[in-house]
Amino acid sequence: MADDFYLRYYVGHKGKFGHEFLEFEFNKDGRLRYANNSNYKNDEIITREVYVSQSVITELKRIVEDSEILREDDNNWPAPDRVGRQELEIVLGGQHISFTCTKLGSVLQVQNSKDPDGLRIFYYLVQNLKCFVFSLISAHFKIQPIQK
Amino acid sequence: MADDMDQDDRAQGVDKRRKGRGHRDTTEWAERYGGARFKELDPNAKPGPTASVEGWVIFITNVNEEAQEEDIHEAFAEFGDVKNIYMNLDRQTGFVKGYALVEYKGHKEAQAAINEMNGKVLLEQTIQVDWAFRKPQRRR
Numbered sequence: 427m428a429d430d431f432y433l434r435y436y437v438g439h440k441g442k443f444g445h446e447f448l449e450f451e452f453n454k455d456g457r458l459r460y461a462n463n464s465n466y467k468n469d470e471i472i473t474r475e476v477y478v479s480q481s482v483i484t485e486l487k488r489i490v491e492d493s494e495i496l497r498e499d500d501n502n503w504p505a506p507d508r509v510g511r512q513e514l515e516i517v518l519g520g521q522h523i524s525f526t527c528t529k530l531g532s533v534l535q536v537q538n539s540k541d542p543d544g545l546r547i548f549y550y551l552v553q554n555l556k557c558f559v560f561s562l563i564s565a566h567f568k569i570q571p572i573q574k
Numbered sequence: 575m576a577d578d579m580d581q582d583d584r585a586q587g588v589d590k591r592r593k594g595r596g597h598r599d600t601t602e603w604a605e606r607y608g609g610a611r612f613k614e615l616d617p618n619a620k621p622g623p624t625a626s627v628e629g630w631v632i633f634i635t636n637v638n639e640e641a642q643e644e645d646i647h648e649a650f651a652e653f654g655d656v657k658n659i660y661m662n663l664d665r666q667t668g669f670v671k672g673y674a675l676v677e678y679k680g681h682k683e684a685q686a687a688i689n690e691m692n693g694k695v696l697l698e699q700t701i702q703v704d705w706a707f708r709k710p711q712r713r714r
């Protein structure tokens with residue numbers, strides 16, 4: 427089971443335009459699922475699924491490992507609240523992390539938190555993961571995920 | 575204490591260390607999607623690489639952190655018309671993250687690029703080149 431791998435990220439909030447969220451998930455077979463939901467102007471959920479090659483999964487694992495997120499813990503991170511919620515779940519190298527956090531608006535918010543170093547790692551990893559996924563989804567489906 | 579827990583876990587066949595509030599505060603995937611299906615491009619295909627909406631996409635890794643899109647274009651243009659390049663920067667350092675996606679219109683062009691460029695040196699680094707997307711393997 428040591429080669430087991432899974433990664434899921436969610437960011438969202440509930441408000442005027444319903445439950446607006448972005449979520450993506452990779453499993454070790456390379457299945458990437460992507461979802462983007464908003465009821466803004468009565469929009470509906472966008473979901474896509476594609477299998478990526480093992481090279482892509484290997485690179486994803488490298489990005490995660492390089493970040494050293496697996497050494498961190500969310501104990502002192504600001505909890506999900508009305509502003510929003512983030513979830514990052516990763517299974518890699520015999521570890522299974524499942525972190526939750528409110529939405530992070532800026533580097534300043536990270537700096538002023540109780541665990542700026544750990545939260546910073548999370549903050550940038552999430553951005554890098556989004557870039558990675560958005561490029562894959564854009565290239566394959568020719569849709570432009572909106573980055574908030 | 576952590577070591578004891580690991581031994582117990584291994585004895586039970588579970589060998590993962592769990593961390594994070596999310597373990598205690600789970601949300602249901604199904605709840606968010608209400609049964610919505612995830613759209614694929616071609617759910618009934620044989621194994622192998624798969625075409626994307628407008629072409630064939632290859633995936634390059636170990637790209638030099640100072641690479642420019644031009645460098646990628648130059649290296650890959652000999653195999654065919656490069657329709658698209660995605661090369662993201664690390665959001666913290668501003669350097670190239672290390673991977674790139676290159677799109678060709680035709681399967682043959684993409685295959686040639688993979689065959690010729692995989693394992694080649696680009697900007698002093700040995701790059702790996704492979705397909706980005708593949709057809710699902712129904713292993714179960």
